[in-house]
Amino acid sequence: MSELTIAMPKGRIFEEAYQMLIDVGFNLPEEVEMSRKLMIEIPEEKIRFILAKPTDVPVYVEHGVADIGIAGKDTLLEQKRNVHELLDLKISQCYIASAGLPNTTMNEIAPRIATKYPNIAMNYYKEIGEQVEIIELNGSIELAPMIGLADRIVDIVSTGRTLKENGLVEYEHITDVSSRLIANPVSYRMKSARIQELVTRLKKFVN
């Protein structure tokens, strides 16, 4: 049995996904000490976890240093990396939407869109034929319309509470997002049996 390296996003998704692996019968320690560790070895299952920033997971997988990984669909859409998308794990489900101050129309010439997802936003507005100017921000996106930097924001929405608290309303639903199991194309071939077995077990559990 070949060793499998799994890139996991740090934080809440890690815990959910880790629990999922336990639920489908992997022999993993119930408690993992993951305060500062970036790598966890599970010799009994020949599995190694690497803990990465969520948006970096597809990078590790594309380069093949991790065989498989768990990444948000938002990251996959934004980065368009060469990885196989194997399974929708249906965890951390949310969606990407555009939002802005209530009862506002967009600037007619080239409305400004603030977002963490410049590619997703650009593709969306291109598709609906809207000419826009994309402003890339790295956080606190909600600030942009409040302070007049942008007409709309394109961001991830899970409960809508953050929008509400900042006096913003949702305008357009762009796409649904959840965590996906992704694989490196070479690993998918060279470690086919192990990866398929994992997918089958998870698939049964998810559905």
Place this chain on the structure above:
Amino acid sequence: MSLKMFEKPLGMRDTFPVIYEKIETVRQTGRKFLRARGYDFIETPSLEYFDTVGKASAIYDASLFKLVDSQGNTLVLRPDMTTPIARVATSKLLKEKIPLRLAYFANVFRAQQTEGGRPAEFGQMGIEVIGDSTVFADAEVIITAIHLIQSFGIESFKITIGHAGVLNCILKDYTESDEQASTLRKLLVDRNYVGFEEAVETFHLPKTKSDALLQFINEATTFASIEEIEKYVRKNDALEYMQQLIELIKAADLSQYVALDFTLSSHMNYYTGMLFEVFAEGSGFELGNGGRYDGLLHHFGSEVGATGFGIRIDRLLEVLPSKETEDETVAVIFNELEYMKALQIANNLREEGKRVTLQSKNGLINEEAFTKQFGQVVYVSQEDLA
């Protein structure tokens, strides 16, 4: 110019001596191997017309390096070798000798959008068999690919084979419109299996059809034998072709290197028949690919079949087992007055098959650092004469 002196265009790389030697070894091994199998090497120009080669190439338009010649024609740096070879073959060579067996080792150019460090120019080695439409030509291509990879000492690799005809048949039979079939095909090109399942659900197909598609996508990359695809496909030529191909590979006793993947699909519609990808342990990226591309020859106005493969040299170097082939190096360091004698000594050593560097002592700034690079150092000085 505002550019810094040492800057290179995005994706362009220098090849330093150590890597150069490795590439040269690969070239020689590959050349010897392919010539022994009756392939003739060919070279085509780096620049081609966009209208001829650029448009027909399987490489995305956004990856092409384009420039304009003095007459205003758009040119491209060749993004692959298959298209130029198809051009040459249909314009000239095909009249002479059919089927043609051609090989190449050349650099191709693909502009990078993603990350700065990825190469935009890289070597490719491959073959094309032009003018043979039989399954034996496809088998020869796959078998040659396997043996070529083995000849580099690589043992852990896999070739996955699919067939555009089989996939098209399945997509056509289980969907209700061409549009649905092409949506699914596009998702397979991106290897988005999740998207495939989602799309199937949104089509609201009759249950038998959607169940078949979902089951197919579940199994299609893990078939242990060709028989397992049969339940999805009407009896057709493509399926029979694949059965024969698998038989031929089995006859060559190479089945262990081959896996089936009927989701394999290309965004170019001239890949009409079988197609395959090559993966090797040690690199996260595909080593190479190949397939039958009769449609490309038709594009150039010829009705003959063509099939071939190419492997990327930069990725091959990553998976190459490291081999220490140290040459015997000698430095001959001389005083000005002893030049004649130094020449003589150097020549004698070279005749013994050694790599000899002739260096005047006065030209050295740091003699110790210089001589450290050599296996042996010979001083030619006055004292030696005495």
